[in-house]
Amino acid sequence: MATSSVPSGPVSGPAASPDAVADLLGALAYGSLVAFDRLAADALLAPDLTRRARLAVMAGAEIGNYQRLASRLSSLGVRPASAMEPFQAALDAYHEATAPRDWLEGLVKAYVGDGITDDFYREIAPFLGDGDRELVLEVLHDTEYAEFAVGEIRAAIEADPRVANRLGLWARRLVGEAMTQAQRVAAERDSLVELVVAGTGDLVGVGALFKRLSQGHGERMRVVGLNN
Template sequence: MIASVHRCQVYLVNAAAPPTISTMSTAPPPSGVSPEPIASPEAAVESSAIAKLFAVLLAGEYAAFYRLIDESRMAPDVRSKIAIARMAASEIGHFDILAEQIAAHGLDPAAAVERYRSVFDQYHQVTTPKTWYEALVKAYVGDGLAADFYTEAAGALPADAQAVVASVMAETSNSRFAREQVAAAVAANPSLRSPLTLWGRRLLGEAVTHAQWVLAAEEEVADLLFAGTASLQGVASFFDTIAEEHGKRMSDLGLG
C-alpha cells in the first residue's frame, strides 16, 4: 500500500505549482572562512552540486527547528515539551554542521536558507498537525524521512562529503519518544490507527512531492545523486527505498 501511494506521487502532473526557488546569493562567507581551491572544471561542478545539496539540507534543518517549536505547544505535559525541545536542539546542531560546510564552499548560509525556505514552508503548511498524536507522528516520520534521505544521498557523495553527512546522522534518535507515545496510544485506543495511518501516508506523499520539486529545480544536485543511472530509474529507485523505510517506521508506530 505504501509503495502504491508513493508511485502515485512520483512526477505528479496535476500537483500544485511548486514554490519559486530563488537565486543563490554570492555574498562572501563570514570573515576568516575562505573558499576551497578548485582543481578542475569537473571538481568545480561537483563542489557546486555538493554546496547546493548542503544548502537544501540546511534549509530543511532550519524549517524543522521552528516547526518543532510551533508544534510543541500541543504537548500535554512538561515531559513531552522537554522531549520536543531535545529534538529541536538536535536540528540546530545539524544546522551548525551544514552551515560551516556551506561557508567553506564560499556561500552565505543565511542566503542558502532564503533560497529554499519556501519549499519547506509550503511542506509544513500542508502538513500542519491538528492533534498531539498527529504532531508526534510527524515528528517521528519527519525525523526518519530526513535520516533516510541523508543515508540514500550519502552513497553518491565523495568521502569528505560523506563524513559531513555521517556527523549529522550521528544524532537522529531524539524522536524515539514519539514512537513510544504513539504506539502506546494506538494499543490503548485502536480507533486512532486508521486516521493516523492515513496521516502518515500523507506525510510521505507530500515529502516526496516537495523533494521532487527541489530536484527538478536543481539539475546539478539531481545529477550528483543519480549519476550513472537512467534519471527516471534512479529517481524512482531512490524514492522507492525511502518509501520502504517509511513503511517499516509506520509499523514501529503500530500503524500501516
C-alpha cells in the same frame, strides 16, 4: 553502465560537483533551521512538562546541526542564506500544508517525514567527498526521537485503537505532500538531480533507490502500528 539487477544499497559514484554539494548542504541547513522551529512549536502541544522539555532539547540539537552546516558552506565560499534560499519555498509550503493539530499528529509528522528525509540523505551521502559525507551523516537525526515517537504513538493506539486509522491517513497525507514538494525541488535544482542519477549509475539505480525509500517507510509504519 546499466544493470539488470537491483542494487542492495547505495553505491559510490563520481565526485559531486561543487554546486551539488552546496545545494545538498543548503537543503540540509534549511531543514535543520525549520526543524528547530517545528520541534519548538510541537513542544507546546505536549501533554506534560516532561515531554515538552524533551522536545525542547531536541530542538536545540537542530540549531547545533544548522551551525555545523552553515560553517561548512562558509568554508566553501558559499553564503549559508544563499544556499538555503532555493529550498525555502518548497519546505515552507510542505510545513504550512501539514501543520499538526495535536501532539500525536506532530509526532507522526516528525517520525514519518524525518524518517524518509534521513533515508534519502543516507543514500546520497556516499556520493560526496569524505568530509562532506561524514558531516551529512552526523547531522541526521539519531534514533532517540524515533524511539520516543514510536513509544508515544503505540501507547496512544493501545489506549484507543481508533487512533490508528486517523494517524494512518495523516501519514499518507504527509508522504503525498512531501512528494509534491520534492518534485518541485527536482524541477528547479538540476545539480541535485544530476547528483542522484550520477551516483546511482542510471535510471534503474534511481528506481532502486526510491524502492528502498518506500520499503523503509513501510517498515516504519509497520513498527509503529499504522496502516500503510
